[in-house]
Amino acid sequence: QVQLQQSGAELAKPGASVKMSCKASGYTFTNYWMHWVKQRPGQGLEWIGYINPSTDYTEYNQKFKDKATLTADKSSSTAYMQLNSLTSEDSAVYYCTRGVLFAYWGQGTLVTVSA
């Protein structure tokens, strides 16, 4: 069955970077784009962007273009998102979700930015 297993919670200092992962299983990794979505505590959902793991093509929400970097490793069927220059505004749960239908979601990675 399709599974997206995300890496564990991160605690980071302001100005630092974090890199989280989303390991896919149960399907051919390169056949589906991987999208990333942000959810701040008690808030709604924001689309960050996606990566095509087959070509490494990325599309970003302009709001996150200087914040997030999406990559993918075909050999391990894992998608990554790095967040740079962290501020308190980046404290959130980040989800990966598969394909154009957003039919499968990871469990989320909680990022807490605190001095």
Place this chain on the structure above:
Amino acid sequence: DIVMTQAAPSVPVTPGESVSISCRSSKSLLHSNGNTYLYWFLQRPGQSPQLLIYRMSNLASGVPDRFSGSGSGTAFTLRISRVEAEDVGVYYCMQHLEYPFTFGGGTKLEIK
């Protein structure tokens, strides 16, 4: 960016009754190919979002047929018939007509 608006932050409902949740877009989501690029998701407490409806009116796999979606190019409705306790959570609409994809603010379904 296309703005998605869910006017009702919450909607109370009695189990067994029906409820409609509304969503509006600032631009028509009707593509020239005839598809309307609107999703509905449910996020139960403490869980990841779950796809309910895609392309405005298509039921996602495994979703009970108590859920249905309808609408026009800019006004959309998710209808839940015979509401059950497990339907509690926040419902989000999302447009995927153009980048950046954007979500509505969510409507919380509460059981009376």
